[in-house]
Amino acid sequence: MKAESLASQQQGCSFSDWPEPQMAVQTVTMSRTQLLRMLDQIPVGVMLLDPKTLCISYYNQTSREILEKISDLIPVEADSLLGVNVDVFHKNPACQRALLMDAAMPPHRARIHLGPEILDLSVSRVFGPNGLDYGPMLTWSLVTAQVRAEEHVFRLANYDILTGLHNRAAFMERLETVLAGMDAEDKTHQSAMMFVDLDGFKMVNDTYGHATGDLMLTHVAEVLGTICRKAGVFLARLGGDEFAVIVQDATMEQVGLLAGRLIDAFENPFVLPTGHQHQMGASIGIAFSPDHGTQSSQLLSRADMALYAAKAGGKNMARVFLPQMEDSLIMRARLERMLRDAFAHSRDLFVFYQPIVDLTSGRVVSREALMRWHDSSRGWIPPKDFIPVAEEAGLVYELDSFVLHAACRDAAAWTDEASVAVNISASSVGQGRLPGAVAMALAASGLPATRLSVEVTETALMSGGNEALRDLQALRDMGVGISLDDFGTGFSSLAHLRAFPFDRIKIDGSFVQDGDRRSDCAAIVRALAQLGVTLRVATVAEGVETPQQRQRIQADGCTHAQGYLFGRPEPTLRDVPRLREINALHVC
Structure with missing residues (x-):
C-alpha cells in the first residue's frame, strides 16, 4: 500500500520507535498500517519533528502534495524532506524555533507567508507514556485561495468598490469607535466629522454619462485621499458624490485648515476624458464632539445641517454647526407641512x-x-x-x-x-x-x-x-x-x-x-x-x-x-x- 511504502521509505520515522503495548504482532502491524493510511488520506498535511533537532521525522502524503505545489518557494524537494530542519519554512526562524523547542508551550496556530502563498499551521506536542516527549506535531494546509476570498469579502464589506476608499459601513464603525473612546466631560480633546459634498457633479453624469462620472469620482477620491493621508485622518465615500472625514483630537483651527485644503483642491478645473474641462466645487459641513453631540446619530445630523448651510450660503465653502441651524431646519420642516x-x-x-x-x-x-x-x-x-x-x-x-x-x-x-x-x-x-x-x-x-x-x-x-x-x-x-x-x-x-x-x-x-x-x-x-x-x-x-x-x-x-x-x-x-x-x- 501507498501508506506502507511511504512509511518504509522514511527511516527513523518516530512511529517505528514508539513503545507499543503488549499485543499480538499482527494486531500491532494492522494498527500501524491503518494509522499511516489514515494520516495519508486526511486533507491536511501532517509532519512530526525531532524534539531535539527540529528535523522532520515524518510527513504524510498530503504534505508531499502541498510541497509539490510550492516547490519553487522552498529550497528542498518533496522527496528529500525527511531529516530536513523545519527552519526551511521560515525567513526568520528564531522565534518559531523557540516555540517548538519548548515542551511546555501550549498548542498554537499561525499563518506563514511564503512568497505569494499562505500556509495555515497548527502546532501541538505529542507525548508518550510517562510523559516522554516525542516532539512537535505540525498540521498544515495551503490557504492562499481562502485568505484571498476572505480579503475580498472584507473589502466588499468595508471599502468602496469604485474609489477604493472606506465605505459607509467602515465609516460608521470608525465613528462609533472614536466616540466611544471620548470623555464627554473633557472639553480639551475633541474630534470632528466632516461631510464633503461635490458641487456641480450631477452635470457631469447628465452631460457626459455615468462612465465619465465614475472616472471623475475616482480622480476626486485620489485628490482627497492624498490630502487626508498627509493629515492622518479617516476618509470614506458614503455614496454618490458624498464623502466624509473623521478628525481625531484636533482643534477647530486645525479642522478649518483641513477643510480649506479640501476646498482648494477644486480650485482648478478637472479635465475630463473627452478633453473638456469641468469646474467643480465642494461644500463641507462640520460638527464637533463632544460640543455638538456624543452619539453618532446626533453628530451626523448636525454635520448634515452644517452642510446644508454651506450649500444654501453659495456652495464651495465650509460651515461649522450652529444651534440656529437646527432652529432653521425645524422652521423649514414646519413651512413644508404648511x-x-x-x-x-x-x-x-x-x-x-x-x-x-x-x-x-x-x-x-x-x-x-x-x-x-x-x-x-x-x-x-x-x-x-x-x-x-x-x-x-x-x-x-x-x-x-x-x-x-x-x-x-x-x-x-x-x-x-x-x-x-x-x-x-x-x-x-x-x-x-x-x-x-x-x-x-x-x-x-x-x-x-x-x-x-x-x-x-x-x-x-x-x-x-x-x-x-x-x-x-x-x-x-x-x-x-x-x-x-x-x-x-x-x-x-x-x-x-x-x-x-x-x-x-x-x-x-x-x-x-x-x-x-x-x-x-x-x-x-x-x-x-x-x-x-x-x-x-x-x-x-x-x-x-x-x-x-x-x-x-x-x-x-x-x-x-x-x-x-x-x-x-x-x-x-x-x-x-x-x-x-x-x-x-x-x-x-
Whole structure:
C-alpha cells in the first residue's frame, strides 16, 4: 500500500520507535498500517519533528502534495524532506524555533507567508507514556485561495468598490469607535466629522454619462485621499458624490485648515476624458464632539445641517454647526407641512401677473405669472422662502402645475390676447413630466400654445442635461415659446444659447438697475442686447423702474422690458375679494 511504502521509505520515522503495548504482532502491524493510511488520506498535511533537532521525522502524503505545489518557494524537494530542519519554512526562524523547542508551550496556530502563498499551521506536542516527549506535531494546509476570498469579502464589506476608499459601513464603525473612546466631560480633546459634498457633479453624469462620472469620482477620491493621508485622518465615500472625514483630537483651527485644503483642491478645473474641462466645487459641513453631540446619530445630523448651510450660503465653502441651524431646519420642516396643507386644500395660493412691454410700441405683449402664498399665521411668505422648500420636499411639480393651470386659464380670458410667461423650476426640467403638464394645462384652458411661454434658467439646462433639452424641444414642437431667464448671472455660457434656439433672453434686473452707477453693469446689458440682435432673439430687460433706465436699455438694443415702470405684479379680478379679506384681517 501507498501508506506502507511511504512509511518504509522514511527511516527513523518516530512511529517505528514508539513503545507499543503488549499485543499480538499482527494486531500491532494492522494498527500501524491503518494509522499511516489514515494520516495519508486526511486533507491536511501532517509532519512530526525531532524534539531535539527540529528535523522532520515524518510527513504524510498530503504534505508531499502541498510541497509539490510550492516547490519553487522552498529550497528542498518533496522527496528529500525527511531529516530536513523545519527552519526551511521560515525567513526568520528564531522565534518559531523557540516555540517548538519548548515542551511546555501550549498548542498554537499561525499563518506563514511564503512568497505569494499562505500556509495555515497548527502546532501541538505529542507525548508518550510517562510523559516522554516525542516532539512537535505540525498540521498544515495551503490557504492562499481562502485568505484571498476572505480579503475580498472584507473589502466588499468595508471599502468602496469604485474609489477604493472606506465605505459607509467602515465609516460608521470608525465613528462609533472614536466616540466611544471620548470623555464627554473633557472639553480639551475633541474630534470632528466632516461631510464633503461635490458641487456641480450631477452635470457631469447628465452631460457626459455615468462612465465619465465614475472616472471623475475616482480622480476626486485620489485628490482627497492624498490630502487626508498627509493629515492622518479617516476618509470614506458614503455614496454618490458624498464623502466624509473623521478628525481625531484636533482643534477647530486645525479642522478649518483641513477643510480649506479640501476646498482648494477644486480650485482648478478637472479635465475630463473627452478633453473638456469641468469646474467643480465642494461644500463641507462640520460638527464637533463632544460640543455638538456624543452619539453618532446626533453628530451626523448636525454635520448634515452644517452642510446644508454651506450649500444654501453659495456652495464651495465650509460651515461649522450652529444651534440656529437646527432652529432653521425645524422652521423649514414646519413651512413644508404648511405648504403641503395649502396645496392639499388649494388655500390662499394665488398667481399675480406683471406686464412685459414691447419697447417700440409700448404695448403689453406678455405677462409673467408669479406665485404668491398667504398663510393665516405667518402672513405673506416670500417666494424665495417657499420655492426652495417646495423643490426639496418634492412639491415642485405640484407648484409648477398649479401655476401653469392658473396662468393658462387666466390668459385665455385676456381681451388683449397677450401671451403668458411661466417660470418652471430647474428640478422640473428634464424629468419627462413637463411636456405632459403643459399639454394638460393648455387643453383644460383652451389657450393656444403660441400664447404660452416657458421660462427656464441656465441651472435647469446644467442640472437636466440632454433630458432637459428633450423636454424643451417637446414644448417647442407644441408651439410653446421658450425663454432663457436671468441671463447674465450664474454661468452665462454661450454654449447654452447654442444648445437650444430660445425665443427670448431675459437680462437680470440687477444689471439694469446698477447700470445707472456702474459702467461694467451697463456694458453687460449692452453686450447682451447686441447678442440678442446678432442671434435674432428678443431681449427682455427686467427690473426697469425709471424712464432713464428705459431710455438706456432701448438705446442699447433691448426689444422688451419688464419692471415697476410698466406695472407691478397684480392679481386677477377673481382673487380680489379674497385678497381684500386678507388685507382687512392684517389691518385689524
